[in-house]
Amino acid sequence: MFIRKTRKKPLANGSPLLHDDHGKPKTRREFIAQGLMAGSATVFGASVFSLFGNPRMAAAELSPELQTLKENCGIAVKGAGKIPFICFDLAGGANIAGSNVLMGQDGGQMNFLSTAGYNKLGLPGDMLPNDPAFLNTDLGLAFHSDSGFLRGIVQSASAGTLAATNGAIIAARSENDTGNNPHNPMYGIHRAGADGLLLSLVGSQSSESGGNSLAPMNLIDPKARPTKIDRPSDVTGLVDVGDLIGILDQQDAVAVMESIQRISDAKMNQITTSDVVKDLVQCGYVKSADLADQFGNPASLDPIADPDIVGPAGIFSSSEFDGNREYQKTASVMKLVLEGYAGAGTITMGGYDYHTGERGTGERRDEQAGRCMGACLEYAARKQIPLMLYVFSDGSVSSNGRIDDSIDGRGKGEWTGDNQQTAASFFLVYNPAGRPTAIRNQIGHMRADASVETASSPAANNVNQLVQTVLLNYMALHGEQGDFSSRFMGHGLGNSASQDRLIAFENLVNGTIGS
Structure with a gap:
């Protein structure tokens, strides 16, 4: 007797993923990967600013004397003159290569894989990218034309933004369904010079890395531990400037703080104490005055109040923003990073462990991730600020070739199991001056059967070296690749000639970014 298998229905975004071949989730990372936990918000405020409060709109400037002291105290400027950096950690093992970003053999993206290889990547024989109808290069980096990531990106980003963007894909195996892959590069980005006016690093998870995956142990700097930001109230809660501005206007409040600093300085000079203590007291008052100067109106930090983000002309409409925690999380991080208040996020x-025996769940979630990626690119374009956007996941998935011909399945292969052999990461770079010039759009390669060729680059079979490759490319955008070996001693990327083969783009900037 023939029994017809009933196809499972696709799950809505945010629904948990429960697999028969997976054990019950026990750790925070397992709950996140299976979509069972999004993480509650924790506000890490700047607690030393209790002198300040309800804002008034007013112009205020620090005196030249205080501006000099600000520089002497090492108070950061927006962005520290580096390109903002945002990474997406898709927890659970998302598909990146093939059905989203194209990955080719050793000749590059257009050195296509075999039909069987694409079948493993979820693409049937009538949707192969060697047919121009299924190839899209609007972002410079080649995508499958029906990529869920691409569909989401173009919903958020304008044609002009796409035309000023380019990218590269990296063939890189990583373990499936685990947060133990040291994927997160943010501490290295900070070591390369990225910093923010308020915070060095932010992340949407309360973890050492700020994300689901770990940070490489040799890069962790406790002083730069990411602050948890995953909603607008986390952003506005960063600065509380107390009752002083509620009583005075912003300009007078700054003057009061300057006066307190001078009185304190005079008293300190009358007593015997160490230079270190004097510096700490002096810089504490200077920083308070600087915060009153810049954030007397905390609404300036609020993503919801930014018309480029939310509203009739915003990237998100009010209704979709109010009902989607992923959009709120993305907006909060991108606001801080692209305004220069944080160096990287x-x-x-x-919920990206989506081998659910159908295709629709993965398509929906890929499109939502793309919508968030596109939002970051579009916000960078509206602010006319460059951006490096990096996307990674712990492992990947593969298909057995069975087609999901439902509306959500889009006639593609069902995702049927984890497969680290098909894994990859990619990054996009937006440049307001025009599309970055690519040296190459692919680092490493796959074999014809869609398995990562582990000898194709240092990143292909070593997640620590994948992070190093991303850091090298970040530094190369600033023309600083010559400093990579001294900044990251003990790396595994070889000599400068070997490193040159891992760089995707020509120097993007001359001088500094931001102010």
Whole structure:
């Protein structure tokens, strides 16, 4: 007797993923990967600013004397003159290569895989990218034309933004369904010089890395531990400037803080104490005055109040923003990073372990991730600020070739199991001056059967070296690749000639970014 298998229905975004071949989730990372936990918000405020409060709109400037002291105290400027950096941590093992970003053999993206290889990547024989109808290069980096990531990106980003963007895909195996892959590069980005006016690093998870995956142990700097940001109230809660501005206007409040600093300085000079203590007291008052100067109106930090983000002309409409935690999380991180208040940020999106025996769940979640990626690119374009956007996941998935011909399945192969052999990461770079010039759009390669060729680059079979490859490319955008070996001693990328083969783009900037 023939029994017809009933296809499972696709799951809505945010629904948990429960697999018969997976044990019950026990750790925070397992809950995130299976979409069972998004993470509650924790506000890490700047607690030393209790002198300040309800804002008034007013112009205020620090005196030249205080501006000099600000520089002497090492108070950061927006962005520290580096390109903002945002990474997406798709927890659970998302598909990246083939059905989203094209990955080819050793000749590059257009050195296509075999039909059987694409079948493993979820593409049937009538949707192969060697047919121009299924190839899209609007972002410079080649995508499958029906990529869920691409569909989402173009919903958020304008044609002009796409035309000023380019990218590269990296063939890189990593373990399936685990947060133990040291994928997160943010501490290295900070070591390369990225910093923010308020925070060095932010992340949407309360973890050492700020994301689901770990940070490489040799890069962790406790002083730069990411602050958890995953909603607008986390952003506005960063600065509380107390009752002083509620009583005075902003300009007078700054003057009061300057006066307190001078009185304190005079008293300190009358007593015997160490230079270190004097510096600490002096810089504490200077920083308070600087915060009153810049954030007397905390609404300036609020993503919801930014018309480029939410509203009739915003990237998100009010109704979709109010009902979607992923959009709120993305907006909060991108606001801080692209305004220069943080140097780099991680956005973790859970529920990407989507080998559910159908295709629709993965398509929906890929499109939502793309919508968030596109939002970051579009916000960078509206602010006319360059951006490096990095996307990674712990492992990947593969298909057995059975077609899901439902509306959500889009006639593609069902995702049927984890497969680290098909894994990859990619990054996009937006440049307001025009599309970055690519040296190559692919680092490493796959074999014809869609398995990562582990000898194709240092990143292909070593997640620590994948992070190093991303850091090298970040530094190369600034023309600083010559400093990579001294900044990251003990790396595994070889000599400068070997490193040159891992760089995707020509120097993007001359001088500094931001102010």
